[in-house]
Amino acid sequence: MNEQQEKAKFRQAIDHTLTGLEGDPFLYQRVTAQTEKGAHVMKHRKWNMGLVIALAVMACIMTAAAASGWFGGYVNWNGEILPEERADMLPHPTAAPEMSVDMSSFRLAQELVMSAQEMEIVQVTQKNVFGGESTTSNRLEKHPDTYEAFLVLLAEAPYLPVPAFIPEGYEFSDCQLVYDCRRDGEYVLTSTEVLEDGSRVERYRVAEEDALLSGYSLSFRRNGDPEDYLAVYTRLYHQTDPAEHHIGVNEDQTAQVMAVAGMDNAIAILSDTHRTLTMRRVLPQKVDYLYYDLEEVRYPDSYSEVQIDVMTRQVDAATMADMFSGQ
Amino acid sequence: MSVVKGPDSEREITIRQMIDENQTVLLRMCYLYLHDVQLAEDAVQETFIKAYRALDSFRGEASARTWLTRIAMRTCMDMQRGFWFRRVERRVTPEMLPDRTQEVEDGESALTLAVMNLPKKEREVTLLYYYQDMTVNEIAETLGVTQPTVSYRLRCAKEKLRTELERRDDP
Numbered sequence: 001m002n003e004q005q006e007k008a009k010f011r012q013a014i015d016h017t018l019t020g021l022e023g024d025p026f027l028y029q030r031v032t033a034q035t036e037k038g039a040h041v042m043k044h045r046k047w048n049m050g051l052v053i054a055l056a057v058m059a060c061i062m063t064a065a066a067a068s069g070w071f072g073g074y075v076n077w078n079g080e081i082l083p084e085e086r087a088d089m090l091p092h093p094t095a096a097p098e099m100s101v102d103m104s105s106f107r108l109a110q111e112l113v114m115s116a117q118e119m120e121i122v123q124v125t126q127k128n129v130f131g132g133e134s135t136t137s138n139r140l141e142k143h144p145d146t147y148e149a150f151l152v153l154l155a156e157a158p159y160l161p162v163p164a165f166i167p168e169g170y171e172f173s174d175c176q177l178v179y180d181c182r183r184d185g186e187y188v189l190t191s192t193e194v195l196e197d198g199s200r201v202e203r204y205r206v207a208e209e210d211a212l213l214s215g216y217s218l219s220f221r222r223n224g225d226p227e228d229y230l231a232v233y234t235r236l237y238h239q240t241d242p243a244e245h246h247i248g249v250n251e252d253q254t255a256q257v258m259a260v261a262g263m264d265n266a267i268a269i270l271s272d273t274h275r276t277l278t279m280r281r282v283l284p285q286k287v288d289y290l291y292y293d294l295e296e297v298r299y300p301d302s303y304s305e306v307q308i309d310v311m312t313r314q315v316d317a318a319t320m321a322d323m324f325s326g327q
Numbered sequence: 328m329s330v331v332k333g334p335d336s337e338r339e340i341t342i343r344q345m346i347d348e349n350q351t352v353l354l355r356m357c358y359l360y361l362h363d364v365q366l367a368e369d370a371v372q373e374t375f376i377k378a379y380r381a382l383d384s385f386r387g388e389a390s391a392r393t394w395l396t397r398i399a400m401r402t403c404m405d406m407q408r409g410f411w412f413r414r415v416e417r418r419v420t421p422e423m424l425p426d427r428t429q430e431v432e433d434g435e436s437a438l439t440l441a442v443m444n445l446p447k448k449e450r451e452v453t454l455l456y457y458y459q460d461m462t463v464n465e466i467a468e469t470l471g472v473t474q475p476t477v478s479y480r481l482r483c484a485k486e487k488l489r490t491e492l493e494r495r496d497d498p
Contacts, residue, residue: 007460011460013438014438014439017435020428021425024350027350027371110365229405252472273471274404274405
């Protein structure tokens with residue numbers, strides 16, 4: 001079999017297997033609406049899915065493929081490479097409950113979660129093949145339409161740093177604010193529904209005064225260059241041991257420890273095509289809140305810290321650091 | 328496809344044609360890379376938004392398919408690197424594949440699964456070379472690596488896929 005025949009058979013196999021994946025007839029309308037009117041016309045709420053997947057991520061099996069060379073290694077905040085024997089000892093996630101629910105049920109759960117209104121949590125509980133239950137849920141979120149509106153809301157959360165400036169040429173694209181519930185508040189169950197297939201759908205809200213802003217994502221684009229973006233992700237954590245935090249570094253990336261005023265740690269992960277600056281600041285006072293999984297989480301020995309990721313293709317690490325220096 | 332500059336209506340005609348001709352194959356490529364239908368749909372939408380905005384800079388040096396594939400692959404790579412998407416690769420199993428609209432041979436789905444379970448760097452070159460029919464040079468430019476690196480990763484991937492490819496060769 002020659003190369004062209006191989007390619008033809010390859011494509012045929014893929015296309016036959018993925019016949020259920022076809023283009024969206026309304027994609028053109030969404031693309032032109034998003035680009036010309038600045039409207040948010042998303043078929044899916046992207047960050048919602050990212051967070052739902054993050055739940056699954058925390059409970060996934062580390063595969064042989066991942067162990068054999070998915071990334072070059074791990075470094076800690078000091079840029080020290082984790083020895084192989086210790087890398088093997090990093091917590092290995094267990095099977096994802098979402099993987100043990102059939103795809104159509106999981107898709108239903110995703111659609112229900114996507115239907116959540118602003119500042120509403122939808123939690124879907126389904127039976128899995130192991131005789132237990134699996135849950136899928138979103139986070140409490142707001143989506144300001146402008147950077148100015150974003151800044152107004154961030155004023156409520158002085159513990160979350162915001163960029164001191166935006167590099168020249170970059171324009172606001174979109175943002176997402178994530179909320180949890182203050183420790184002395186509660187997630188209020190507003191409705192429960194059991195579907196025909198046995199799935200249980202619960203909806204929760206948090207009183208406005210109990211909602212605590214615990215993170216955000218923020219993205220910018222530079223005019224004329226579609227692949228030139230700048231993204232910021234910030235998150236409040238309960239933390240116990242920062243030495244346990246390790247950052248994966250791919251084979252084509254280098255890790256560079258940086259000093260950023262006002263941050264306890266900063267490390268840049270650099271490659272020819274991509275740059276990430278991850279920073280960490282310990283908060284002087286603990287910001288206590290209930291975590292999104294709707295069960296009270298107790299960390300009596302924990303402290304609060306904020307982690308900030310800045311990601312971009314074009315902006316250099318020094319500029320990314322300057323954006324948050326002294327914040 | 329010729330490069331179109333000018334009034335917005337011409338841009339819209341061009342992007343619509345690009346979407347009609349390419350979105351399905353890009354969606355499947357993104358799914359094979361990201362292992363998730365919703366993420367793949369988001370990646371495809373993001374790809375065409377970027378393409379629409381950059382239409383004036385598309386000079387026709389490469390085909391529209393190649394240009395869009397380049398944007399889509401980089402979008403997928405960025406999504407995977409994102410903090411909130413930082414994840415452990417899950418081994419893909421048959422029941423995780425999207426529902427099909429027609430019968431498919433076991434060997435075909437086995438090959439698809441084998442591709443999805445390749446290490447990320449080998450999966451990238453495999454999708455670009457075998458599914459999108461890009462040249463080694465084009466792949467190197469897309470991924471920001473050297474041509475020997477692309478060739479090496481293709482050899483490694485092909486070794487892993489050899490059994491499935493040879494099975495498909497049986498009459």
